[in-house]
Amino acid sequence: MSYSPVIYPSDCNALQIPIGKFGAYRSRPVGLPGKFVEELKTLLWIETIQSPIMAKLKDLASSTDLAEILNHHLEHTSDQVDRLGYMLKSMGQTVVARYNLVFETLLREVMQQVDQCESCYMKDAAIISGLRRLEHFEISGYENAITMALVLEETESLTILRHSLKEEKMMDQSLSSISEDVFLMAASYSVLADSDSIVFRNYFPSSHH
Numbered sequence: 001m002s003y004s005p006v007i008y009p010s011d012c013n014a015l016q017i018p019i020g021k022f023g024a025y026r027s028r029p030v031g032l033p034g035k036f037v038e039e040l041k042t043l044l045w046i047e048t049i050q051s052p053i054m055a056k057l058k059d060l061a062s063s064t065d066l067a068e069i070l071n072h073h074l075e076h077t078s079d080q081v082d083r084l085g086y087m088l089k090s091m092g093q094t095v096v097a098r099y100n101l102v103f104e105t106l107l108r109e110v111m112q113q114v115d116q117c118e119s120c121y122m123k124d125a126a127i128i129s130g131l132r133r134l135e136h137f138e139i140s141g142y143e144n145a146i147t148m149a150l151v152l153e154e155t156e157s158l159t160i161l162r163h164s165l166k167e168e169k170m171m172d173q174s175l176s177s178i179s180e181d182v183f184l185m186a187a188s189y190s191v192l193a194d195s196d197s198i199v200f201r202n203y204f205p206s207s208h209h
Helices: 031-060 064-090 101-115 120-152 155-187
Strands: 189-193 198-202
Touching: 031 064, 031 101, 031 120, 064 120, 064 155, 101 120, 120 155
Parallel strands: none
Antiparallel strands: 189 198
């Protein structure tokens, strides 16, 4: 089942994120159960807001391995949105996403860094470093939610959240596994732009060819 969470506008158009529906959500949690709901709604916003960004980064990636990793995780992200919606609904909560300023700021920084890269190699490096930063933020959110679910004895939510956390960690490991090769490729070229062309200069000694 698919959900259409309400998302804060928060100048999202600057990120070129297609938002079909805006809404305001301000939680007033009471105790740990309320905090748990707040965490789930924050995760819902994070998973929803990053999907179109990840699709854009996949199109920008020149590395086949990187594009495949992003495509695979996009499928997981869609499932994670559905799971979070299911958990909220099963708890009698409105399926409404909660805006997170920190994640939006990180997302803006990632897109800015990628947009500033003229070399396809540097773009790939910026995508990997930026996405790993975002993944670590998500991982901490899921770990917090898992601990709360454990304390609150939310057994079903605990199982679901652990599955999503495993997917996030797999994404981070996949990015890490290709990062050295991508960074080496980026380091081997310097882009010098003039009015007519882009010249690539190899920085590695000739003995390394």
